[in-house]
Amino acid sequence: MSTLVRVPLRYRIPWKKIVLYVLAILFALYLVLPFYWIVAMSFMHEVDAISVPPHWIPIHPTLENYLGFIRPNAAQELVGGRAVSETPYSLRNSLIVATSTAVLNLVLATFAAYSFSRLKFRGSQVLLVLYLLTRMVPGIAIIIPFYLLMRTFGLLDTYLALILSYTTFALPITIWILKDFFRSVPRELEEAARVDRCGWFRTMWTVFLPVAAPGLVAAAVFAFMTAWNEFMFALFLTSTKAAKTIPVVAANFATDFNTQFTVMAAAGVLAVVPPLVLALLFQRKLVQGMAAGSVKG
Amino acid sequence: MAEVRLEGITKSFGGKTAVDDLNLTIEDQEFLTLVGPSGCGKSTTLRMICGLERATEGNIFFDGKPVSWLPANKRDVSMVFQSYALYPHKTVRQNIGFALKMMRVPKATIAEQVLQAARTLDIEDLLDRKPRELSGGQRQRVALGRAIVRDAGAYLLDEPLSNLDAQLRVLMRAEIKRLHVDVARTFIYVTHDQVEAMTMSDRIAVMRDGVIQQCATPEEIYERPANRFVASFMGSPPMNFVTGELADVNGVRTFRSSALTQQVHPDVETTDPAVVLGIRPEDITLSTTPVDGHQLGKVFVSEPLGPDVLVTVRIEGELIKARVPTPFRLGHDSTVYVGLNPNRLHLFTASDGTALHAPKREERS
């Protein structure tokens, strides 16, 4: 007990908390500052956005950049007039595509990941690497054949084309993510459910997946984001507001001649809102911890 | 349900055999208790019966029908896991009611039955907590509740009371017994508590290293252990063993060792005279005055056990434990006279420990 208690520790400085908050603030700054600039710009007139020295707080704040999205006629004068009118649709499209991708991904990946985490089978590692391989070929190499494929299926300019392509992109990684989290679900839980007369699907649905929630959320976020900000495939596979996603539309604010900085910034701000709201909703699940108190040993 | 029959069941975990060629039939409505040292394969056996583990070899039959390939959820058995395996995301209420829900029992009935079980287990006021907010014993009771609340063909209980206090354990024991009578199903029970094993079971199966040593009624196990292992395993404090030889002394069949000389039952037969004598502590009497046939010894240590005292006596270098009623007031090195109840002696071969003579169950004087 020699090492014990050298100082009276009644009023210790909570170093841990201090370090925690300092780090949190530093990270928050690092994450937010660049984005803040976009937010600030989105409330500025074009002239102010490029002024020197920069105005960190818009000196002539304006909502004009956003209002355009609501009443498209006001945006006629802008470079991306059509893009402005397409922005609300593209947000909707993005949301649909990204959500569907996330769901489809989770479903497919859950099956596969389960097999890797629970079953011993020949070739499991090879299969895992093979999945990865499909994801490793750069998109640029497959975009044209992919385009042709989608054309053959008659899926151009539909949600389905995007959902399918993003699913294939995200799937290998989703499988990897999930297999890992599934492994940390105590086997006994599953067994208990079986004894409680659940079939495999029931077991998955009522016990296994809820316990693996952090992993599912992480995987869903991954798939969602993959779909949310993918640009190249969206560009090639869509052409009208029926399926164009927000990255494609946002790109329309820049042309060879001009870039409508402030409007693009506003579109960018709008684009990050839905995922962030979703993140806020699901963050509790992500950090809930898995199986506390469930098994002894 | 159902008679559960294990035929030549072997289970290996990558080379290590946990259960070895096990043959056992558990009758319909029987209450069978599995006991054995830690790691002897009790849980593994239960898990195989339950369908959670597939036997490496052998077959399991329920009511004569092979179930080896039947998944756990189709076997209609209920189980308390040694490690509880509570659903961490569900409340106690949901944990207990889960199986009922899966069986499509109406909601109201579930609620009622869960409440009932919770009352029995004295966890009524914890129903809305999650497992992580419970104490160890509370968790164990939830695990127990989950198993007993439902109707099943067989109930497998793996040390379901190990983390409960004595009081509660007695209550729970009674509840389990009552359930057994009420539902009239097969129960297979694992415990390390001998009182539990002795009082609850129709039969006890004693396992060791994956092999069943004896499977018989509690009395038989206690009174006529099949071998030295069973004899030593059942009974606490355990039986005393003295190594010696069998000889005929003056026409009387006698056990002889450096410490003890003791008449034994004349029917005991053996080819090899090297034997081991066993005697339970409670079958030894100690007296401060010399008694005919008693051996002289010295008190080595005495430990109070509440109602009794466990006295260790040294006789010529052998240590023998005797359990005598409180009070016992002799200190270290006091002289005592040790008497063995001749009707309750056990003899085993020195070579493999097989019982030579399972004395008839006779009354102690």
Place this chain on the structure above:
Amino acid sequence: MAEVRLEGITKSFGGKTAVDDLNLTIEDQEFLTLVGPSGCGKSTTLRMICGLERATEGNIFFDGKPVSWLPANKRDVSMVFQSYALYPHKTVRQNIGFALKMMRVPKATIAEQVLQAARTLDIEDLLDRKPRELSGGQRQRVALGRAIVRDAGAYLLDEPLSNLDAQLRVLMRAEIKRLHVDVARTFIYVTHDQVEAMTMSDRIAVMRDGVIQQCATPEEIYERPANRFVASFMGSPPMNFVTGELADVNGVRTFRSSALTQQVHPDVETTDPAVVLGIRPEDITLSTTPVDGHQLGKVFVSEPLGPDVLVTVRIEGELIKARVPTPFRLGHDSTVYVGLNPNRLHLFTASDGTALHAPKREERS
């Protein structure tokens, strides 16, 4: 180390009080056992001493120095977790050796000490397995090994033997006692096993609902329970309680109830005549022939407990349990005469159960 002092410790979990204004001093080198019903706050108390849980109120002192703000890794205590908390990614060897590694003990020493501990715990051949591949009892032993292998100022053991068989438990108990003597440190032990509590402890603290009911030597707890709860909690089968009143009958202080009339010690004083009489089963004798002062009763049920038989006798509607030596041959409804050992009667107020008179420890005749 160290004297451990808890001063007014209270711990609430979101409104629910798990430990309530606990004051307790555990002397240096003392072996203190905490007992109490499931969920009474034992583990919580250990966790606070250990530094894993911060008390809502109150202070903890080690050797007189406040440690409330000292993190667990600086407190120099060793602990067996009720839930084991083994490192699933480490082998048994690494699990046991972990604390030593953290203390920068040389590798060779670690290997040796781990081996030594493993031998003691009989898990030598499991050293290279991962916890996942162990049976329940084996896991528990690893948890125990992890705690005892290292040197610490205080050892906190939370039901460390609950999942072991009787044999092994006896051995382990001895090992823990030996360790206690060898290292001469403070031990705080939680158990539900009364034999353990009685035989190992210097003092026993009986808790209930987060409050310590009595903290005293095993004898005192057993012989002079501070209240009805302690009396009922310690001892298995538990003490019998009969509600009645105290009266002077013919100048003799007498307990009276519908079933029993019993002389009691003349010194017993109370303002309220409503009392409860307590008598332990082993302090009851049964005879088939009338004896002076014995009451007539009928055998209700008898349960064999190996060396003894637990007989439940009905006396005028009251059920009384008596523990008598085997054999006991009377069947249901047989007439018996029940005698209570007058020196071993306990009296409690009917209102709050406080002991009225803790009879001097006297010998049974």
Place this chain on the structure above:
Amino acid sequence: MVALNRLGFAERQPLGDNAKAWALNAPAMVVIALLVAYPIGYSFYVSLQKNNLKRPRAKRFIGFDNYKALLTDHAFLSALKVSALFVLVVLGLTVVLALILALVLNERFRGRGLLLSLALLPWAMPGVVNGLMWRTIFDAKTGALNGLLSQLGVIDDYHAWLTSGTGAFLFTALAQVWNTLPFSVIILLAGLSTIPSELYDAATVDRAGALQRFGQVTLPWLLHPLLIVLILETMNAFRAFDTIYVLTGGGPGDATTTIALLDVQTVLTFTDFGLGSAYAWVITAITLLISVGYIGLLYRKGNFEV
């Protein structure tokens, strides 16, 4: 056991692990095969062709000539070097920062949810907006960074941050790290949340300090999430295109011309599909090799069951 009898179960052998596993993988494999098998095969086939859209009639099969040519292709070799360095810097920074941030987020404190959402922010932003953002930040004339630093008095004059090779490289890497951080943070954070808190309790009692707890408990549990992060971030860093393209276009000179940039340029600007596909396959091979390396290094160690 009534129900059991009614089933009249015969001895029917259920699927073995092997069959079950393949059955479970079937949906994913079908979707992937249906959608990318053809494009992948096609792209490999194209990589064996002389195939420039500007000269469609000159298209022909040339075997591995495209690959052979790479060995002496100065642009390719230099891009490979740049890429390797870029991967190293970005990966290192990302993993370290993500780990710290994930550890911070795994603690309880006020504003955790907010910080978590912020951590996702770079991920949610469309690439072009992101590009625009960095451009306006690093801009030499009107940039926010210049503005900020000069207002803070750190610099006197506006700097052209991206005109020197090193500057361009470092700032691009920094922007890239900002962009790829969220993925790693999420994966690591979710990984952290699977670690039972009682293990930390046990380790603390075993006298492990914060660092040792990290090394002995956290890290072993994080090996697999880390593996995923390493693989994906390596892949991403190797393919990093958007940010670099927007910030430097690969310049000055070849300072930030990564292999991915070269690839995109070759395919989309020069419309040389043959060579471009060959580049792509080289990238694939390299990332696969590295990934297999990671797997060999970490997979087994982190592969334990709870």
Place this chain on the structure above:
Amino acid sequence: ACSNDSSSGSGSGDGSVKFEGWDYEAELVQQNLDRFTTTSNIKVNYTPITSAQYVQKVVAEFTGGGGADALYVYDDSLAAWVDGEYLQPLDGLPGVDEVYAAIYPGNAEAMTYQGKRYGLPYYTDANCLTYNTGILTKAGITKPPASLEELEAQALKIKNAGLLEYPIGLPAQLSDTWWSWVWALVFGSGGNLFDDQQNPIMNTSDTVTKDVFAWLQQAANKSKVIDPASLQLLPVPIDNAMKANRYAYTIGARYASRDYNDPAKSKAAGKIRMALVPSLDGKEHATVSNTRMYGLAKDTDVKDDAFKLLTYLGGYDEKKQPYTAKFWFLQRGLGFAYKAMGSDPEITASLKKFADPVVYQHLAEIAKPRNVLGVPWYTEFETEMHKVVQGVLSNQTQPSAAVDSLAQTVETLKKKYS
């Protein structure tokens, strides 16, 4: 024409004309197309495509067999798209000869490949020197420079006056659009990089390139009047800097001046003027132009309607007026290929708002297109040239080495494509 079934063939299947363009002012385009539909009864299915990926997507569509019927074409892409058999020549179609006769020869040349005509003009622009009179006046300079030497001297004067650290800004960040200002400088002094057979002459018979490079190197590194930040500046940031009075000079498209002089967007509004591109000797003047055109798909099912659309957009209307070209100039100031438009009063009135019509007109007349657009390796060469010029600007490459390396690049590329 629902785009969902665009997969069914090159046309839209319902008789409408599928029309694609990069996404410049898509809303205005749509308005203009709506007008066409009302007058001609031909339905147009218009899809704007992000300009940065316009070429790629069109390529993908044509490769997949789903291209548009009519579309925008960059002069840079023309050769490849003809070789790729995406486009068909317009020779012999009604009104084409008339159009080609009415436009500047440079534009006509740019729309012609291997002797065939493939486009009707969308818009064109020529490069000029753009300068800020406000700054020049402050430095006491009254006339824009005619020679490069003069430019350097004037810039130095501004610099020395402490008005600007670096008076000249050039968009010299790598990108995959062409660097018109390099070509403008070379052409401006009467030079060229290639002869008519697309052989490199920059390191042999024609020294202009080398001299221009030498001037660039000197201005960037000796007199330090060219902003070193140029290496990280794309055209748009240069525009922003001009609008913010941060440069006195730049070389770029005439078109930009309209924006520079727009008070809503620019602080330099009203002060920006254009001049001829300064040359080595200050006497000879020329410049480079680019041409963007409307093309007709080879596999169109609706050739007649598509060509009518083309004519509406790039040719004359019934009143013999280039309606759309005029529309674009009036709306957005896009440069026009029709010589006659230069004297249209409506046009000059609008032009006056941001430029001197005379200079503007003069630049159009002396502009010529790059003569290597038809070779397959042009893009690669252009990209390589950017890097070489960056080397020159940052003083890492000497002018002679630079031209040698350019010639070398050409040889390598030619071999690669042989």
